[in-house]
Amino acid sequence: MDVTEALKTRRTIRGYKPDPVPDHIIREVIDLARLAPSNSNTQPWHLAVVSGDARQRLEQAIFDHMNAGNKPNPAFPPGGAGLWGQYKDRQYACAFRYYDSLGIKREDKKARGLTALRNWQFFGAPHAAFLSMPKTMNRANAIDLGIFLQSVMLLFTExxxxxxAQGALAAFPDPVRQIAKIPEDNAIMCGISFGYEDPAAPANTARMDREPLETVASFTT
Ligand SMILES: Cc1cc2nc3c(=O)[nH]c(=O)nc-3n(C[C@H](O)[C@H](O)[C@H](O)COP(=O)(O)O)c2cc1C
Known part of the structure; x- marks a missing residue:
């Protein structure tokens, strides 16, 4: 598979088989993603992978934390905050396409809320990983994490x-930090659940479209 094929094939998966990914493959992917470029070669990324018994304990710890009444407290403003106009429209379109795939009606707020909770069950994936960078860094450094994240995703696809990828996994850093090995000076930017796709999961039938080339680029000669 070449890069073009990997870009065309990758899509977000929200239903997994329980089978774990062999440890040496996870390590190989991160070892390759580490070659990603970054501003002044600062390499501000860190990926904390949680698998096996620790993954089960983490899911329980996050739900205990939520059930105790704790509200989300991400270290960085979440991607969904402050959206407007066409960006808000696309966010809604994305959410409704996902709910449609699950047969959830748009007015069924309760079902939508329960669906959101699937984020912290890692959509049934056997692994969750948390991408962090030093908490003192800012938006320009976050570009480096994005490049690293996409490298991981394409290597997985291959x-x-x-x-x-899940911004939602940055929402409750306290229980995550108790179980995942996040460097002390770092703050979580997002997470990523991964494993093998369950082809029977209705959520995986959702397809998201993209804006045309004319909208995303301009050309001056
Ligand atoms: C940084 C980032 C954060 C995301 N956060 C979430 C999330 O919290 N929950 C979720 O279900 N999907 C999340 N997604 C997946 C997007 O919704 C998905 O990438 C987008 O709708 C395009 O669909 P595709 O990946 O299938 O092409 C995230 C994706 C990215 C890149």
């Missing part, structure tokens, strides 16, 4: 491994 190996037949499915994933879902």
């Amino acid at each position: 190996r037949g491994i499915a994933c879902c």
Whole structure:
């Protein structure tokens, strides 16, 4: 598979088989993603992978934390905050396409709320990973994390491994930090659930479209 094919094939997966990804493959992917470029070669990324028993404990710890009444407290403003106009429209279109795939009606707020909770069950994936950078860094450094994240996702795609990048996994850093090994000076930017796709999961039938070339680029000669 070449890069073009990986870009065309990758899509967000929200339903997984329980089978774990072999440890040496996870390490190989991160070892390659580490070659991503970054501003002044600062390499501000860190990926904390949580698998096996620790993954089960983490899911429980996050739900205990939520059930105790704790509200989301991400270190960085979340991507969904402050959206307007066409960006808000696309966010809604994305959400409704996902709910449609699950047969959830738009007016069914309760079902939509329960669906959101699937984020912290890692959509049933056997692995969750948390991408962090030093908390003192800012937006320009976050570009480096994005490049690293996309590298991981394309390398997964090449190996037949499915994933879902998740801003939602930055929402409850306290229980995450108790279990995942996040460097002390870092703050979590987002997470990524990964494993092998469950082809029978209705959520995986959702397809998101993109704006045309004329909208995303301009050309001056
Ligand atoms: C940084 C980032 C954060 C995301 N956060 C979430 C999330 O919290 N929950 C979720 O279900 N999907 C999340 N997504 C997945 C997007 O909704 C998805 O990439 C987008 O709708 C395009 O669909 P595609 O990946 O299938 O092409 C996130 C994606 C990215 C890149």
